[in-house]
Amino acid sequence: MSLPAAFLDTVEHLIPRERRFDDPLSTLAFGTDASFYRLIPKLVIRVESEDEVATLLKAAHAQQVAVTFRAAGTSLSGQAVSDSVLLVLGDNWNGRDIRDGGKQIRLQPGVIGAQANAWLTPFGRKIGPDPASINACKIGGIVANNASGMCCGTAQNSYHTLAGMRLLLADGTLLDSEIPESVTRLRESHGALLDQLGELGRQTRANTELAARIRHKYRLKNTTGLSLNALVDYDEPVDILTHLMVGSEGTLGFISAVTYNTVPDHPHKASALIVFPDVETCCNAVPVLKQQPVSAVELLDRRSLRSVENMQGMPVWVKSLSAGACALLIESRAATQSLLHEQLAHISASIAGFPVEKQVDFSEDPVVYNQLWRIRKDTFPAVGAVRETGTTVIIEDVTFPVEKLAEGVNRLIALFDKHGYDEAILFGHALEGNLHFVFTQGFDSPQQVARYSAFMDDVAQLVAVEYGGSLKAEHGTGRNMAPFVELEWGSDAYQLMWQLKRLLDPAGILNPDVVLTDDPQLHLKNLKPLPAADEIVDKCIECGFCEPVCPSKGLTLSPRQRIVMWRDIQAQKRAGNDTRQLERDYQYQGIDTCAATGLCAQRCPVGINTGELVKKLRGQVAEHVKTADWLAENFHTALSGARFTLRAANGARRLLGAPRLSRLSAHLSKVSHGRIPQWTAAMPQPLKAISFGPASNDARPRVVYLAACVSRVMGPAAADREQTSLLDKTRALLEKAGYQVVFPENQDNLCCGQPFASKGYAEQAEHKRQELINALLHASRGGLDPIYCDTSPCTLRLVQDLAETRLDLYDPVRFIRTHLIDRLEFTPQDEPIAVHVTCSTQHLGESQALIDLARRCSKQVVIPEGIHCCGFAGDKGFTTPELNAHSLRSLKDAVQYCSEGISTSRTCEIGLSNHGGIDYHGLVYLVDRVTRPRNL
Numbered sequence: 001m002s003l004p005a006a007f008l009d010t011v012e013h014l015i016p017r018e019r020r021f022d023d024p025l026s027t028l029a030f031g032t033d034a035s036f037y038r039l040i041p042k043l044v045i046r047v048e049s050e051d052e053v054a055t056l057l058k059a060a061h062a063q064q065v066a067v068t069f070r071a072a073g074t075s076l077s078g079q080a081v082s083d084s085v086l087l088v089l090g091d092n093w094n095g096r097d098i099r100d101g102g103k104q105i106r107l108q109p110g111v112i113g114a115q116a117n118a119w120l121t122p123f124g125r126k127i128g129p130d131p132a133s134i135n136a137c138k139i140g141g142i143v144a145n146n147a148s149g150m151c152c153g154t155a156q157n158s159y160h161t162l163a164g165m166r167l168l169l170a171d172g173t174l175l176d177s178e179i180p181e182s183v184t185r186l187r188e189s190h191g192a193l194l195d196q197l198g199e200l201g202r203q204t205r206a207n208t209e210l211a212a213r214i215r216h217k218y219r220l221k222n223t224t225g226l227s228l229n230a231l232v233d234y235d236e237p238v239d240i241l242t243h244l245m246v247g248s249e250g251t252l253g254f255i256s257a258v259t260y261n262t263v264p265d266h267p268h269k270a271s272a273l274i275v276f277p278d279v280e281t282c283c284n285a286v287p288v289l290k291q292q293p294v295s296a297v298e299l300l301d302r303r304s305l306r307s308v309e310n311m312q313g314m315p316v317w318v319k320s321l322s323a324g325a326c327a328l329l330i331e332s333r334a335a336t337q338s339l340l341h342e343q344l345a346h347i348s349a350s351i352a353g354f355p356v357e358k359q360v361d362f363s364e365d366p367v368v369y370n371q372l373w374r375i376r377k378d379t380f381p382a383v384g385a386v387r388e389t390g391t392t393v394i395i396e397d398v399t400f401p402v403e404k405l406a407e408g409v410n411r412l413i414a415l416f417d418k419h420g421y422d423e424a425i426l427f428g429h430a431l432e433g434n435l436h437f438v439f440t441q442g443f444d445s446p447q448q449v450a451r452y453s454a455f456m457d458d459v460a461q462l463v464a465v466e467y468g469g470s471l472k473a474e475h476g477t478g479r480n481m482a483p484f485v486e487l488e489w490g491s492d493a494y495q496l497m498w499q500l501k502r503l504l505d506p507a508g509i510l511n512p513d514v515v516l517t518d519d520p521q522l523h524l525k526n527l528k529p530l531p532a533a534d535e536i537v538d539k540c541i542e543c544g545f546c547e548p549v550c551p552s553k554g555l556t557l558s559p560r561q562r563i564v565m566w567r568d569i570q571a572q573k574r575a576g577n578d579t580r581q582l583e584r585d586y587q588y589q590g591i592d593t594c595a596a597t598g599l600c601a602q603r604c605p606v607g608i609n610t611g612e613l614v615k616k617l618r619g620q621v622a623e624h625v626k627t628a629d630w631l632a633e634n635f636h637t638a639l640s641g642a643r644f645t646l647r648a649a650n651g652a653r654r655l656l657g658a659p660r661l662s663r664l665s666a667h668l669s670k671v672s673h674g675r676i677p678q679w680t681a682a683m684p685q686p687l688k689a690i691s692f693g694p695a696s697n698d699a700r701p702r703v704v705y706l707a708a709c710v711s712r713v714m715g716p717a718a719a720d721r722e723q724t725s726l727l728d729k730t731r732a733l734l735e736k737a738g739y740q741v742v743f744p745e746n747q748d749n750l751c752c753g754q755p756f757a758s759k760g761y762a763e764q765a766e767h768k769r770q771e772l773i774n775a776l777l778h779a780s781r782g783g784l785d786p787i788y789c790d791t792s793p794c795t796l797r798l799v800q801d802l803a804e805t806r807l808d809l810y811d812p813v814r815f816i817r818t819h820l821i822d823r824l825e826f827t828p829q830d831e832p833i834a835v836h837v838t839c840s841t842q843h844l845g846e847s848q849a850l851i852d853l854a855r856r857c858s859k860q861v862v863i864p865e866g867i868h869c870c871g872f873a874g875d876k877g878f879t880t881p882e883l884n885a886h887s888l889r890s891l892k893d894a895v896q897y898c899s900e901g902i903s904t905s906r907t908c909e910i911g912l913s914n915h916g917g918i919d920y921h922g923l924v925y926l927v928d929r930v931t932r933p934r935n936l
Contacts, residue, residue, distance in 0.1 A: 003042055003065060003085070010059040011045065019046040019090065025585045028568055029561035030070070030086055034133075034543040036392045036441070037078035037479050038528035041068075041086040046554075048090040050168070050256050056087065057254065058172035060509050068511045069250040071109055071138035074544045075145060076395055077478020079249045079514050081526075089140065091554065091889070094866075095257070098123070104163055106259040109140025112548055115865065117265070125262040128156030131474070132377065135603065136545045143258050145476035146223050146247035150376075151296045151331070153432055154221055156263050158246050159229070164259035165242040170252070170505040177242050178259060186238070194237035196503055200496070201240050204231040210492050217489070220399045221432045222470035223247050224477050225485045226497045226515060244500060249476050250511040252504045266333035268340040269295070271369035274351070275305075275327040275358040279413075282326035283406035285351050286430045289330065290402065292350050293343040297430045298329040298376050301409065304425035307382035308375055317358055318375075325357055326409070328430060329376050331369070332362070340364070379427050380438055381541075381605030386423070387440040389538045392530050395438045398463045399473040402433040408469070411462055412437060419455040434473040443527040453524055456480075464488035479526075482517040531571040536613045537563045539606045546600035546610070551871035551887035556589040559600040559610035565590055566613065591617055593883050595873035596758060597839035618760030628761040632768055635709075636748040642713045646686035666881075677878030682913035684714035684906075687725055700740040703819075704779045705731060706772075707743070708791035709751050710906040717910075720919050726906060730790050730812075733928045737823040744772075744779040752794040758874050769797065776807055783807050788815045790922065792904040793874075796840040812904050812923050813846040816853060824931040831899035832860035833926060836912055838905045839869050853923065854902060857930045864894035872911035888915035902926050 021044040031040040060067045068082035093110025102123025113134035117126045129142050130149035143158045164178035176182040211232050218229040230243035276282035302325045309318040334340035344362045384393045400408035416424040421439040428435035442448045463469040471481050486494040546559040572579050596611030631638045668676045711726045734741050750772045753765035783806030789795040795811035835854045837847045854861045871887030901920035909920040
């Protein structure tokens with residue numbers, strides 16, 4: 001059924017075309033969240049303001065159009081998918097207001113949870129909820145699902161730390177609970193609704209049996225159903241309303257902003273891993289620990305430990321644990337180190353009487369406790385990485401009363417065995433009796449669906465009925481537990497939830513079938529396929545953790561969406577369907593606009609680099625093999641051609657002027673579909689080919705200087721205040737530090753192969769890489785001398801599989817911090833500096849080192865928020881400039897007070913200078929400016 005014409009007319013007049021999506025590629029791409037359900041929306045709208053949402057809700061209310069809200073789409077239970085209209089948050093929902101020295105923070109729903117904590121870090125505070133997905137999930141979803149986490153418990157979740165809320169009701173009416181005038185207006189316009197909420201609260205509190213049941217249920221971690229505790233905890237209707245919104249999963253209204261009472265973020269912490277001989281002993285220790293000053297106690301059964309025992313960095317002894325072993329990962333935090341040590345002594349003494357099979361004592365060493373927490377955090381992806389292609393990973397989330405935890409663990413393990421889920425693992429937040437269990441499930445046959453159905457029926461009966469626990473502790477009810485809400489809560493509470501739903505959403509337009517449903521089989525419908533597509537991405541669980549770092553997200557597709565679409569294309573091909581139009585659309589959306597920098601792999605729980613798939617697809621259509629061969633063998637000629645092009649562009653600038661040339665080249669680039677690069681004022685001037693003389697033999701230590709091809713061709717821009725080339729500046733800095741600088745022979749013909757690899761010519765790329773490695777071996781006297789590479793992307797490509805070559809290779813950051821700091825005296829400048837950490841610097845593990853170096857050079861260092869990749873991606877900034885512009889759309893505002901920016905990639909610096917409005921230079925320019933030789 002199509003959407004009503006009157007609603008579509010409202011949408012078309014309100015929302016620009018570029019923020020409306022109804023084509024098959026976009027609707028399928030957005031029809032995916034982290035759950036195992038898929039619904040394809042008829043229309044996706046990227047909303048950018050509260051007024052837009054209000055107008056759309058009014059129209060949807062009037063025309064009976066179902067609406068679902070989407071923030072990050074990391075929800076696990078099917079809350080963020082729709083077969084009607086999906087409203088996706090755009091860029092303009094990132095506002096924050098830090099109050100009272102960080103004791104409160106007001107946040108808009110598009111803020112990523114980790115970013116909120118980063119803003120609060122200088123105040124020693126954080127938001128209460130700490131979900132495992134905090135680096136990707138957004139405040140809107142955290143509040144709407146009442147997400148919690150490892151340290152949050154129940155006391156620090158969104159419900160209990162809520163200080164105020166701004167929301168839109170189903171009919172578009174606005175309420176800001178912190179503005180008295182807004183509350184007054186709501187009483188005038190919706191007095192009957194508030195009266196009814198107040199009356200429902202009085203009736204619920206008067207029903208002593210129901211009120212007691214509600215209080216009991218929320219003694220546990222519980223997100224099953226609506227937040228009925230609002231009716232017993234508050235008597236003021238506005239307070240009831242705002243607290244009902246917490247955990248309502250978009251079924252009662254739209255959360256436009258939330259104010260949190262923040263909690264302390266203690267700087268001192270220590271962790272220990274205690275392995276007990278059996279489940280009973282392990283679980284019996286939990287109530288004892290609950291009385292101690294612990295911030296987290298995580299349970300890991302033997303299966304979960306087994307799932308990670310072969311991972312790099314895991315303690316060897318994990319493999320030798322007994323079959324029934326069960327572990328607790330314990331963390332304690334404190335404001336001071338002395339208090340922490342006092343707490344650790346109390347904790348250790350409290351469990352000293354329990355038999356222990358193995359343990360890692362409390363450690364404050366970040367290396368040790370990060371490894372311990374890695375054991376816990378890698379369990380979920382470990383199951384995802386070994387699942388059969390075509391199956392999905394399901395993570396469920398239940399709570400047992402803590403005193404029944406041991407029984408609950410053993411009964412769940414018995415259900416895994418009964419239903420044949422041999423790979424299932426069990427872990428969770430033991431202090432709350434909250435257990436996560438992860439298993440793999442196929443849905444491509446009736447037998448598999450029936451197996452899953454029987455298992456879930458047994459789980460529901462065990463947890464909700466036998467033990468009086470909750471079927472959803474922190475992941476939200478969603479679609480997969482909506483049919484079981486009445487079983488858990490009983491008829492009276494369930495009917496009360498329906499009363500609240502009908503009161504606040506009388507037309508039933510908000511996220512129908514989520515939380516509450518009339519369909520007892522809903523959890524078995526609209527199950528998401530995960531068909532084979534390519535071995536590079538087949539392990540993807542579509543969680544969306546990759547999305548925050550993707551430069552093309554919001555312009556075209558994110559890594560998750562690229563995989564979703566490629567899976568669908570391959571499945572449709574196998575089914576004999578015509579995919580030509582989809583593939584044409586995918587060429588630009590999925591392939592041409594992918595930066596292929598691999599940052600997604602750093603965030604992916606199973607390590608998938610979607611850029612590798614894109615490079616492979618580029619390789620399959622790479623038609624100019626002979627040209628690539630010729631360029632590889634005649635690289636110096638190609639560089640001469642690049643210099644000629646830059647010289648011509650510079651001549652055109654002098655002739656036409658920069659503004660006119662910029663407009664003309666933008667037009668030519670567009671009509672040529674990127675074949676003619678776009679000129680900007682940041683375009684470099686050409687460097688003359690440099691002849692490198694033979695190395696002199698003196699007493700100074702030698703360093704081999706590998707100048708990347710871009711450094712040998714691209715000089716400063718005409719308007720740049722720095723007119724010394726990167727090559728000359730680097731050589732001068734190295735010599736200032738007392739080094740003899742030598743160059744590889746035949747340098748103008750050398751290349752790391754990155755330009756070939758990014759275009760899909762893997763063979764030619766590897767040929768150039770090996771040729772360069774051989775030249776560096778010769779220049780460094782067999783690896784005796786360190787090698788300085790002035791561009792971090794080239795360094796990253798070269799260091800792959802370098803173990804057997806004996807080369808001592810450095811990017812600028814690592815060389816300066818390890819070889820130059822002791823040879824130079826630094827006098828930090830007053831002028832503020834912007835720092836861009838390139839993708840390759842992140843992959844090399846030098847991000848913090850770059851920031852630390854910048855702080856050694858300048859008293860004011862700015863690291864722009866939310867920019868993880870500049871999107872220039874080699875030559876994409878020339879051929880697909882919209883990717884670079886989109887990725888850096890917030891840069892100018894962030895760096896407007898800086899005198900310059902620094903980075904470690906010449907091409908990245910072109911785009912950064914263009915979109916930042918300040919000159920970006922290599923790190924060496926800054927270091928050279930603020931240093932003088934140290935007298936050794």
